[in-house]
Amino acid sequence: MATARLRHAGLRPTRQRVELAGLLFKDCDRHVTAESLHDEVAQAGVKVSLATVYNTLHQFTGAGLLRQVIVDASRSYFDTNTGDHQHFFLEDEGMLIDIPGEHIAVSGVPSPPDGMAVDRVDVVVRVRRQ
Amino acid sequence: MATARLRHAGLRPTRQRVELAGLLFKDCDRHVTAESLHDEVAQAGVKVSLATVYNTLHQFTGAGLLRQVIVDASRSYFDTNTGDHQHFFLEDEGMLIDIPGEHIAVSGVPSPPDGMAVDRVDVVVRVRRQ
DNA sequence: CTCATACTTTAGAATAGTTCTAAGCCCGTT
DNA sequence: AACGGGCTTAGAACTATTCTAAAGTATGAG
Secondary structure, eight states, X not given: OHHHHHHHTTOOOOHXXXXXXXXXXXXXXXXEOHHHHHHHXXXXXXXXXXXXXXXXXXXXXXXXXXXXEEEETTEEEEESOOSSEEEEXXXXXXXXXXXXXXXXXXXXXXXXXXXXXXXXXXXXXXXXXX | OHHHHHHHTTOOXXXXXXHHHHHHHXXXXXXXXXXXXXXXXXXXXXXXXXXXXXXXXXXXXXXXXOEEEEEXXXXXXXXXXXXXXXXXXXXXXXXXXXXXXXXXXXXXXXXXXXXXXXEEEEEEEEEEEO
């Protein structure tokens, strides 16, 4: 459950973090923005400030519970799936869909510049209506 | 030259657009941000407002002369190379390096959701020092 | 060449997402 | 129960970007 997961990640299980973790990790994999999560937690009748939502998303990301996905210049998405996978990005709706890592492969990446190591390879398949 | 290129793209060759196009398309492929280009044009002793730099970058992108690259949540990059290629992103320095399209390949992309068509596949190889 | 007009540029204000501040709160330990 | 350090929060601040509306300018017609 949420409390144990937080403790294991070295994060004090405060009311706010437990609430947010509950929403984020309840069911399936999810993609949220700070604002969407803030709305959702408010909808659930819990009061958590937007600043705390931002803090929490970053702490969870630092602890490896979330992964930040950069696909849109105007806002940040966070993904509850931290495993090997990539994304479709529906540009019309600003929505992400996972592509399992087993399905997709990138080949022919040149060796990185001297003194650099590959941190991650991100693939974004941008799709539009029609 | 810049003037002809602008006319061909259906853009009136104003002093500002000609100056910016001159800087952008003079030599090799380049990656700029609005701010870096604004600094550069100022350095060259020309006065172009930041708003015009933004306008121009977007108009050039709309005309197919530039391509916007989304790799960083906090700012937009524009690439003078509009051909098929991908990028290394040096996270420590906020710098982009092209990976030629012949070198890199993505396979196993599932078919997009119903009613959607693939617009573009972007690969970002994030690298860090050491 | 001159003019009219529509398109451009610009300074400054406005906006949106995000981060910061500092004051009070609360979790875990003693 | 009390304490101490981390946590939360409202609101201000910040930053990249976009908007506004007023002044400037390229272009085609005459």
